[in-house]
Amino acid sequence: MNEPLLEVRDLRKPYGERLVLDGVSLTVNPHDVVCLIGSSGSGKSTLLRCIDLLEDIDDGVIRFEGREISDPRVDPREVRQRMGMVFQAYNLFPHLTVLDNCTLAPRRVHGVGRAAAEERARDLLARFGLADEADKHPDRLSGGQQQRAALVRALCTGPSLLLLDEITAALDPQLVGEVLGIVRTEAAAGTTMVIATHEMAFARDVATHVCFLDGGRILEQGPPEQIFSEPREPRTREFLRRVLPTAPGL
Amino acid sequence: MTDTWAPSERELERRRVRRARRRSSVLVATAATVVVFALLALGVTSTPGWERVRETFFDPGHARDVLPDIWGVFWKNVLIFLAAEPFILLIGLALALVRVSRSALLTPLRIVAVLWTDVLRGVPTVLLILLLGFGVPALRLEGLPTSGLFWAAVALVLSYSAYVAEVFRAGIDSIHPSQLNSASALGLSRGQALRFVVVPQAVRRVVPPLLNDFVSLQKDTALVSLVGAFDAVYAARDYTAYHFNYTAYVVVALFFVVLTVPLARFTDWLQRRWVEKERAGAL
Numbered sequence: 001m002n003e004p005l006l007e008v009r010d011l012r013k014p015y016g017e018r019l020v021l022d023g024v025s026l027t028v029n030p031h032d033v034v035c036l037i038g039s040s041g042s043g044k045s046t047l048l049r050c051i052d053l054l055e056d057i058d059d060g061v062i063r064f065e066g067r068e069i070s071d072p073r074v075d076p077r078e079v080r081q082r083m084g085m086v087f088q089a090y091n092l093f094p095h096l097t098v099l100d101n102c103t104l105a106p107r108r109v110h111g112v113g114r115a116a117a118e119e120r121a122r123d124l125l126a127r128f129g130l131a132d133e134a135d136k137h138p139d140r141l142s143g144g145q146q147q148r149a150a151l152v153r154a155l156c157t158g159p160s161l162l163l164l165d166e167i168t169a170a171l172d173p174q175l176v177g178e179v180l181g182i183v184r185t186e187a188a189a190g191t192t193m194v195i196a197t198h199e200m201a202f203a204r205d206v207a208t209h210v211c212f213l214d215g216g217r218i219l220e221q222g223p224p225e226q227i228f229s230e231p232r233e234p235r236t237r238e239f240l241r242r243v244l245p246t247a248p249g250l
Numbered sequence: 251m252t253d254t255w256a257p258s259e260r261e262l263e264r265r266r267v268r269r270a271r272r273r274s275s276v277l278v279a280t281a282a283t284v285v286v287f288a289l290l291a292l293g294v295t296s297t298p299g300w301e302r303v304r305e306t307f308f309d310p311g312h313a314r315d316v317l318p319d320i321w322g323v324f325w326k327n328v329l330i331f332l333a334a335e336p337f338i339l340l341i342g343l344a345l346a347l348v349r350v351s352r353s354a355l356l357t358p359l360r361i362v363a364v365l366w367t368d369v370l371r372g373v374p375t376v377l378l379i380l381l382l383g384f385g386v387p388a389l390r391l392e393g394l395p396t397s398g399l400f401w402a403a404v405a406l407v408l409s410y411s412a413y414v415a416e417v418f419r420a421g422i423d424s425i426h427p428s429q430l431n432s433a434s435a436l437g438l439s440r441g442q443a444l445r446f447v448v449v450p451q452a453v454r455r456v457v458p459p460l461l462n463d464f465v466s467l468q469k470d471t472a473l474v475s476l477v478g479a480f481d482a483v484y485a486a487r488d489y490t491a492y493h494f495n496y497t498a499y500v501v502v503a504l505f506f507v508v509l510t511v512p513l514a515r516f517t518d519w520l521q522r523r524w525v526e527k528e529r530a531g532a533l
Contacts, residue, residue, distance in 0.1 A: 010258070059261040072268045 011060035020046045022216035035203035036196045038213035044196035084154030085163040090146045092138035099134040144175030164195040312497035324482040327471040342414030371412040378405040383477030398477035421452035461517045
């Protein structure tokens with residue numbers, strides 16, 4: 001564990017006039033589960049999108065598996081073969097069955113044979129309770145099922161880092177549980193994850209490290225016990241008071 | 251930090267790399283373009299018959315001579331297009347709406363709509379123009395226009411409205427049913443849902459294929475010359491017959507190209523505006 005899996009330093013990202021990320025630094029070690037918390041518009045999603053190289057950055061350095069990936073000479077596709085990302089709106093491909101959604105990247109990008117890819121996908125789908133949905137099209141599934149399918153799709157390529165962008169924001173509380181259950185299983189299995197989330201109880205439970213973002217900066221970070229029990233910054237306290245009915249410092 | 255921010259050394263280095271890569275890609279693009287077009291030009295001009303072809307098709311003197319002739323009648327092609335297009339859009343949309351409607355009362359109309367698209371799309375446009383352009387005036391009906399040009403334009407409207415109806419219908423079908431559901435949930439009737447929710451989205455989606463049909467129509471206005479209407483193509487043919495030189499055809503072809511380009515740019519602009527307004531953020 002001497003080399004961090006992901007290292008972000010002084011990341012800066014403007015959208016037009018507005019500075020969305022203003023000098024963000026973050027270190028993620030193997031098997032870490034880092035939760036990004038903060039109100040909407042604090043830059044959580046943008047940070048994830050920058051890490052996945054979906055956004056150009058203005059300044060700063062992103063290192064992944066010991067290599068600087070913010071270098072323009074790096075092929076983003078190569079990086080994304082080692083990273084998985086799950087979006088808030090699932091973004092499953094509606095014209096493909098769930099199984100085909102899950103085998104697309106393994107077969108076309110990673111060169112896995114059809115039989116092997118389908119076996120692994122069916123295996124993962126079954127583990128997450130989607131065995132019966134594999135041959136349906138995504139639109140036939142409930143929101144929770146779709147998001148679980150999206151998670152399986154991201155896991156099928158065996159990424160070394162999983163980025164989850166508010167994956168439960170569009171789900172009702174009951175479905176939130178079934179999706180987060182999977183994430184918990186993955187966390188316990190040692191998958192390294194960076195998770196933007198509004199689910200504080202989940203963050204407290206599953207995170208090894210919590211970052212509070214505010215106005216495009218990481219205002220405070222540390223182990224969940226510290227952030228949730230004795231936050232240092234008044235802004236963190238205020239945020240937690242709003243989202244947690246039984247927050248500390250009341 | 252916000253006010254005093256200056257790019258870091260690393261960022262400056264990155265920008266240098268990006269600039270260098272942009273430069274080299276511009277270089278490659280330029281070189282590739284020059285080589286490809288040079289080879290093409292060389293290939294064409296080195297054919298054994300090139301001298302003859304150049305004299306018969308690309309004679310500047312003939313081009314200058316025929317220009318006023320074509321310019322003088324080209325407005326007819328433009329006029330046919332401009333007059334036919336609104337009718338085509340209206341009839342096409344009406345046909346599509348009739349076909350997606352559910353009302354029992356509209357069943358006879360639905361049958362007409364199906365026949366309309368099946369028959370009029372099936373008949374070659376050239377034949378339709380010949381049939382209507384020569385056939386209807388021959389009926390000698392009182393009160394109906396007898397000009398071949400008018401009936402040729404009508405034939406174009408009939409034929410293209412069938413195409414455009416199918417484009418509209420595909421667009422309407424492509425809108426996700428959840429849109430219809432949420433419109434119904436707001437208490438809108440099916441007709442209202444179509445009018446205010448589904449069709450506006452469908453139209454945005456089918457603009458590129460519609461443009462395709464528009465351009466095709468602009469070119470097919472050339473077919474009216476078949477029923478004796480003195481349009482730009484007729485003028486070119488006339489000139490060719492007198493001077494045994496085909497440069498007139500090339501000139502009239504250029505006229506059509508120039509006519510279609512502004513429309514293409516306009517739809518590009520329209521599409522871009524919609525995308526910017528409605529697809530902010532790629533989440």
